[in-house]
Amino acid sequence: MMSTNPSALCGIANLPNQLHKIAIKKGIPYTILVVGESGLGKTTFVNTLLSSSLLKHRDQTKRHRLIEKTTQITLTKAELEEDLFKVKLNLVDTPGFGDFINNNDSWISILNFIEAQYQSYFFQEQQPDRAAINDMRISVCLYFIRPTGHGLSQLDIKAMKAIGARVNLVPVIAKADTLSPYALEEFKNRIRESITANRIEIFKCPVDRADPIDNQIGSEINEAIPFAIVGSDKVVINKDGKEVLGREYSWGVVEVENDEHCDFRKLRNLLIRTNMLDLVTSTDEVHYDVFKKEVIQKGIGELRKKRENPKFKEEEEALRFKFTEQVRIEESRFRQWELKLIAERDRLNKDLESEHMTVRHLESEIESLAMNSQTTKSYRK
Numbered sequence: 001m002m003s004t005n006p007s008a009l010c011g012i013a014n015l016p017n018q019l020h021k022i023a024i025k026k027g028i029p030y031t032i033l034v035v036g037e038s039g040l041g042k043t044t045f046v047n048t049l050l051s052s053s054l055l056k057h058r059d060q061t062k063r064h065r066l067i068e069k070t071t072q073i074t075l076t077k078a079e080l081e082e083d084l085f086k087v088k089l090n091l092v093d094t095p096g097f098g099d100f101i102n103n104n105d106s107w108i109s110i111l112n113f114i115e116a117q118y119q120s121y122f123f124q125e126q127q128p129d130r131a132a133i134n135d136m137r138i139s140v141c142l143y144f145i146r147p148t149g150h151g152l153s154q155l156d157i158k159a160m161k162a163i164g165a166r167v168n169l170v171p172v173i174a175k176a177d178t179l180s181p182y183a184l185e186e187f188k189n190r191i192r193e194s195i196t197a198n199r200i201e202i203f204k205c206p207v208d209r210a211d212p213i214d215n216q217i218g219s220e221i222n223e224a225i226p227f228a229i230v231g232s233d234k235v236v237i238n239k240d241g242k243e244v245l246g247r248e249y250s251w252g253v254v255e256v257e258n259d260e261h262c263d264f265r266k267l268r269n270l271l272i273r274t275n276m277l278d279l280v281t282s283t284d285e286v287h288y289d290v291f292k293k294e295v296i297q298k299g300i301g302e303l304r305k306k307r308e309n310p311k312f313k314e315e316e317e318a319l320r321f322k323f324t325e326q327v328r329i330e331e332s333r334f335r336q337w338e339l340k341l342i343a344e345r346d347r348l349n350k351d352l353e354s355e356h357m358t359v360r361h362l363e364s365e366i367e368s369l370a371m372n373s374q375t376t377k378s379y380r381k
């Protein structure tokens, strides 16, 4: 069961000032998203998490008592409250990726959903009333892996790579009770190799803290990744005669909250106790930051797209035609003007020539007149 003081364990008291104020006033928003193929126990897990924790919760939708195939995104709100601190927990259940055929791109809608939450926050951030912000950014995404025993499927690799680049991704092996302990360990190793080989980004507990006990808890949790989980919201009687959450088989009882049986407790610790603060802050400081930078770049990209838009292109063409036409008219006007100028120059030149001729003529007349007068003078002598 949960500690009586989850705020200390969540590290809420250590939150940066602004988040701290929000945590006291409104409750710190914290959203868990579950995704994966159909029928892997996502809805069962959400219910298990709620019934295994002392959380007050209310459904936003009319949930059927019987677990059915999830057909739409379902939000369950819960509150984690201790002393002055409140955590507003949102559990987002999603429809499964579908059947084996035709589900290759079904995770894209999950990615769109994740981005839509960033986008909504981004727009709300621009508003003056920051207290009214409804922060639904995904703090962590649990990716359910089918317990085949082989390894990750191509679909898993593609989906996990894309989702892991956007949010804190935590891989889980669904229905771990269907594998023997040995097969489970082998399966875990294959998945770990696949994660490394395909450079899938997954969330890891920080192990570089000042407190060595924190680091030890962190590395124990990390060693369990991918978490093997068993979900059940049914209470059964275990071999010690105790009432526990579990699944009953002819060969015995699998207990949800028994570390010998599965990693449910470790995963729950990571999610709502030891690493909640890491998940919230890294969502804001790392993943949301990446998104924002992309939005700024895409802004320019969008403009470019607008240019490539056929309508815009048409307008541009029309403008260019109009402009060339204008230049053509201007050019011919200029040409005529130039021709006129040339004619004028010629005329002036001709005039100048005749002027010159006149001057020359006058000059020679002066000369001959001067000669004549000199001759007359000498005769007189």
Ligand SMILES: Nc1nc2c(ncn2[C@@H]2O[C@H](COP(=O)(O)OP(=O)(O)OP(=O)(O)O)[C@@H](O)[C@H]2O)c(=O)[nH]1
Binding pocket: 036, 037, 038, 039, 040, 041, 042, 043, 044, 045, 067, 068, 069, 070, 071, 094, 095, 096, 097, 174, 175, 176, 177, 178, 229, 230, 231, 232, 247
């Ligand atoms: N053996 C086993 N069965 C489980 C476990 N968790 C859930 N189931 C069963 O698997 C079936 C499907 O469970 P759901 O929780 O509806 O699965 P889901 O992933 O929500 O399925 P979709 O909504 O269709 O995507 C149900 O019959 C559950 O009882 C588990 O840990 N082990």
Ligand SMILES: [Mg+2]
Binding pocket: 042, 043, 044, 068, 069, 070, 093, 094, 095, 096
């Ligand atoms: Mg479901």
